[in-house]
Amino acid sequence: MATNPGWLQQRIPISPEQLREFTNEPVPNHLKRWWFALGGTPALLFMGQIITGILLAMYYQPSMLTAYESVRQITEDVSFGWYIRGLHKWGATLMIAAVILHQMRVFFTGAYRAPRELNWVIGMGLLICTLLTGFTGYSLVYEQLSYWGATVGANIADNVPVVGSLLKQLLLAGEVYNEHTLSRFYIIHAAVLPVLIILLVALHITMIRLQGVTEFRFEDEPEDKPRSFNFFPDHLYTELIIGLSLLVILTTLAVAVPAHLGPPADPLSTPEIIKPEWFFYVAFRWLKLFPGTAAVLSMGLVVVVMFAWPWIDGAIRRRQPSSELSVWFGIIAVLAIIGLTVWEAVVAH
Amino acid sequence: MTLTVKRNIITLLAMVFLASLLMVQYLEVARKQEEAGLRAHHIAVPSSSKNCVDCHKNVSPGIIDHWTGSKHAISGVSCVECHQAASDDVDAFEHYGATIAAIVTPMDCAKCHQDVYEEFSASHHAKGGNILASLDNLLAETVEGARVPFNPHAATPGRPDFDSKMVDGMTFAAVGCKQCHGSKVGLQTKDGGIVTVEELKPDASGKPTNLAILASIAKDKDGRPILDPSTWPNTGIGRINLDGSLGSCSACHSRHDFSPRRARQPENCGKCHLGPDHPQKEIFDESKHGIAYYDLKDHMNLDADSWILGKDYSQAPTCATCHMSANIRGGKITHDPGQRISWTNRPPVSLAMDTDADHKIVTETDPDKRREQITDTWEQKRNRMKQVCSTCHTTAYVNNFYVQYDNFIQTYNEKYGKPGTSIMKALKDNGLLTKADFDETVEWTWYYLWHHEGRRARHGASMMAPDYAHWHGTFEVAERWYTEFIPEVRHLIEDARKAGKVAEANACSQVVEEIMNRPEHKWQVNPDGFGAKAPEFPIRTASAGSN
Numbered sequence: 001m002a003t004n005p006g007w008l009q010q011r012i013p014i015s016p017e018q019l020r021e022f023t024n025e026p027v028p029n030h031l032k033r034w035w036f037a038l039g040g041t042p043a044l045l046f047m048g049q050i051i052t053g054i055l056l057a058m059y060y061q062p063s064m065l066t067a068y069e070s071v072r073q074i075t076e077d078v079s080f081g082w083y084i085r086g087l088h089k090w091g092a093t094l095m096i097a098a099v100i101l102h103q104m105r106v107f108f109t110g111a112y113r114a115p116r117e118l119n120w121v122i123g124m125g126l127l128i129c130t131l132l133t134g135f136t137g138y139s140l141v142y143e144q145l146s147y148w149g150a151t152v153g154a155n156i157a158d159n160v161p162v163v164g165s166l167l168k169q170l171l172l173a174g175e176v177y178n179e180h181t182l183s184r185f186y187i188i189h190a191a192v193l194p195v196l197i198i199l200l201v202a203l204h205i206t207m208i209r210l211q212g213v214t215e216f217r218f219e220d221e222p223e224d225k226p227r228s229f230n231f232f233p234d235h236l237y238t239e240l241i242i243g244l245s246l247l248v249i250l251t252t253l254a255v256a257v258p259a260h261l262g263p264p265a266d267p268l269s270t271p272e273i274i275k276p277e278w279f280f281y282v283a284f285r286w287l288k289l290f291p292g293t294a295a296v297l298s299m300g301l302v303v304v305v306m307f308a309w310p311w312i313d314g315a316i317r318r319r320q321p322s323s324e325l326s327v328w329f330g331i332i333a334v335l336a337i338i339g340l341t342v343w344e345a346v347v348a349h
Numbered sequence: 350m351t352l353t354v355k356r357n358i359i360t361l362l363a364m365v366f367l368a369s370l371l372m373v374q375y376l377e378v379a380r381k382q383e384e385a386g387l388r389a390h391h392i393a394v395p396s397s398s399k400n401c402v403d404c405h406k407n408v409s410p411g412i413i414d415h416w417t418g419s420k421h422a423i424s425g426v427s428c429v430e431c432h433q434a435a436s437d438d439v440d441a442f443e444h445y446g447a448t449i450a451a452i453v454t455p456m457d458c459a460k461c462h463q464d465v466y467e468e469f470s471a472s473h474h475a476k477g478g479n480i481l482a483s484l485d486n487l488l489a490e491t492v493e494g495a496r497v498p499f500n501p502h503a504a505t506p507g508r509p510d511f512d513s514k515m516v517d518g519m520t521f522a523a524v525g526c527k528q529c530h531g532s533k534v535g536l537q538t539k540d541g542g543i544v545t546v547e548e549l550k551p552d553a554s555g556k557p558t559n560l561a562i563l564a565s566i567a568k569d570k571d572g573r574p575i576l577d578p579s580t581w582p583n584t585g586i587g588r589i590n591l592d593g594s595l596g597s598c599s600a601c602h603s604r605h606d607f608s609p610r611r612a613r614q615p616e617n618c619g620k621c622h623l624g625p626d627h628p629q630k631e632i633f634d635e636s637k638h639g640i641a642y643y644d645l646k647d648h649m650n651l652d653a654d655s656w657i658l659g660k661d662y663s664q665a666p667t668c669a670t671c672h673m674s675a676n677i678r679g680g681k682i683t684h685d686p687g688q689r690i691s692w693t694n695r696p697p698v699s700l701a702m703d704t705d706a707d708h709k710i711v712t713e714t715d716p717d718k719r720r721e722q723i724t725d726t727w728e729q730k731r732n733r734m735k736q737v738c739s740t741c742h743t744t745a746y747v748n749n750f751y752v753q754y755d756n757f758i759q760t761y762n763e764k765y766g767k768p769g770t771s772i773m774k775a776l777k778d779n780g781l782l783t784k785a786d787f788d789e790t791v792e793w794t795w796y797y798l799w800h801h802e803g804r805r806a807r808h809g810a811s812m813m814a815p816d817y818a819h820w821h822g823t824f825e826v827a828e829r830w831y832t833e834f835i836p837e838v839r840h841l842i843e844d845a846r847k848a849g850k851v852a853e854a855n856a857c858s859q860v861v862e863e864i865m866n867r868p869e870h871k872w873q874v875n876p877d878g879f880g881a882k883a884p885e886f887p888i889r890t891a892s893a894g895s896n
Contacts, residue, residue: 255379272423
């Protein structure tokens with residue numbers, strides 16, 4: 001009987017006390033501040049993406065002949081299909097924005113420093129997986145821009161020295177966009193990357209639990225104030241409020257700015273303006289500023305530096321213990337990202 | 350650096366990031382809405398036309414608004430690009446620093462659309478102005494109106510200016526026929542005459558070679574050549590332009606937005622293809638094609654760039670779908686609708702659409718000579734149309750449709766078209782009719798029979814419209830034939846005989862009675878011979894009649 005605790009406890013041998021202890025990990029006080037709760041935001045959004053993604057997958061058909069029509073069907077014919085698609089589309093945008101904001105917070109507060117270097121690397125992996133999920137999802141619509149975006153993306157990959165050709169082939173399932181490309185994108189988008197993200201998130205949280213959350217104490221905080229609070233229910237309430245707020249924001253966006261469909265993909269006609277999704281504007285503008293291989297290599301170098309930043313920063317701080325170089329470096333990097341993104345957004349070509 | 354400072358840095362950067370994200374999302378959403386046709390494209394007015402746009406925004410905002418919604422505007426093609434003229438063009442004038450012409454001809458459009466220009470120029474559409482010398486125009490200019498200006502015979506209260514002005518009897522043609530078929534554009538001369546392409550004798554580039562006549566052209570106070578109001582405004586599809594080019598692209602594409610969407614819709618063709626003699630628009634409306642179109646037009650991607658049947662849409666066809674647009678069977682877009690028409694149902698007797706190198710219908714009857722003249726056969730044209738049909742229909746369906754259509758045309762031709770033509774020729778050759786057309790009842794009767802009802806029937810059959818094929822078609826043809834045409838012809842013959850023209854009357858009577866004694870007309874005198882059982886004719890079948 002489900003109501004018999006003895007029966008349940010026999011089968012799930014965890015006592016309520018153990019459960020409370022497990023969940024009631026003391027959470028540092030600074031997490032009461034909203035901007036420190038940005039790690040949970042992408043996780044909540046990711047859960048939303050999984051749910052809406054499963055619903056969309058019930059109608060989506062990944063082939064060149066059916067993809068566009070199935071998205072049109074979802075958008076126009078299926079009950080609340082437009083809403084689910086809107087949630088999924090805007091959820092992706094907010095998730096990427098939240099990951100970037102979280103990473104900014106971690107970077108500027110130096111939370112990546114020893115012994116948490118590996119967790120920064122996991123975070124970088126999550127960022128790349130998130131961006132790739134966005135890219136492959138955008139391509140699934142099979143409208144003109146998503147087709148040409150994928151083609152341009154593959155051509156960019158082709159510019160990587162030595163492995164470029166292989167990367168392009170792996171991405172497109174051949175030399176050019178073909179009948180296998182969409183199904184490959186679909187598997188990567190709906191199975192490979194989500195599983196990878198779940199594993200990385202699990203690893204990310206495990207590391208946090210093992211190492212504890214980085215503790216910060218503000219200068220104006222009284223010394224005798226308790227330095228932590230309970231995860232359950234206090235922090236859970238915070239996350240719940242964030243989750244509900246996100247649902248309101250997403251619903252507003254899905255209703256006010258619904259996901260539209262552009263013209264269907266036409267491999268014979270190149271659109272006048274090709275642009276990727278906004279989160280690749282930085283790379284796209286960079287590629288327009290510099291010649292092919294140089295741009296790809298320099299972008300690759302930026303990614304390597306980002307992965308290795310905890311050790312680079314460590315080396316700097318060993319030589320100059322009070323250096324705030326990373327903060328200035330971060331300010332320049334963030335402004336550069338914003339600048340390149342806005343630049344790409346405002347120009348026609 | 351304290352944690353508070355860092356917090357402030359993060360807050361500031363996050364705010365800038367979120368603000369830029371909002372802006373980028375706004376721009377991206379706007380761009381997608383433009384692509385989906387839900388928002389007007391952002392237009393950057395090219396410097397070449399900035400002054401024009403600024404001024405005309407106030408002077409004639411409709412023009413600018415239409416242009417703003419056009420593909421031209423998105424592509425940077427603006428006022429000057431289309432209206433620009435050379436100073437030696439006959440209709441050129443200076444307009445606030447630019448040399449322009451009011452009329453944009455197909456030759457102007459050819460600067461960017463050379464292929465379309467060549468296809469269109471070869472089409473019957475472009476030659477629509479030839480109507481100006483036909484029987485139809487005789488009706489409007491002479492029978493309905495007057496070919497000569499005449500004095501007003503009575504005062505028009507409130508319009509004293511009318512009393513001193515000659516009545517322009519050609520206006521019925523100007524406002525009627527020529528608005529569809531096209532006018533021969535004319536410029537007024539200082540002495541009240543008109544200069545047209547015939548006097549200007551333009552060369553291949555459209556420049557007048559008869560320079561002597563240029564000095565005679567009248568200009569207004571701003572130096573603008575005065576266009577003759579009986580010939581302009583005009584967007585007739587066969588307009589004969591001052592530069593020698595034929596036609597008007599705006600006949601279908603409507604200035605100044607040149608919307609492909611509009612040109613793809615049957616209502617657009619219906620400006621001209623409707624009415625008693627060629628009601629193609631109404632015929633389409635009652636056909637299964639038309640019914641499907643009105644039900645499903647919202648799903649037909651009418652704004653698509655390529656608009657390929659079978660790829661971009663397949664819900665229903667429009668006029669443009671079958672006669673002009675591309676399809677996945679290999680049919681490429683053409684601006685010559687005649688390329689897919691295998692019968693011409695315009696004349697009293699339908700003709701197979703074999704055409705020569707000049708795209709003229711071959712009328713030669715000797716088989717060998719005919720073969721030499723033909724460059725594009727009716728079968729090639731039909732096969733092009735079948736490519737369209739087979740996007741949605743089976744081969745057997747399409748072939749059987751053509752069997753029905755061919756049989757219909759042949760029955761009309763043999764029972765009414767050719768016999769009626771023979772009878773009218775016999776009456777004229779034997780002097781039973783005067784030389785003037787439309788001065789005798791039987792001429793009106795015969796005109797109604799072939800030009801209105803006969804054409805209607807044949808067009809109805811060509812586009813699967815049963816009511817036009819039958820009740821507005823062959824029923825009225827038969828009624829006119831048996832109750833008006835033949836009795837009137839017999840009366841004429843009887844009157845001629847009484848007037849002493851016995852030989853002539855006998856010759857005509859022989860033609861008429863030979864026709865009326867043919868099996869297809871004999872039902873009147875031998876009603877029992879038909880009706881109980883259909884006679885077995887060696888009629889055409891799909892396997893024999895179609896490829």
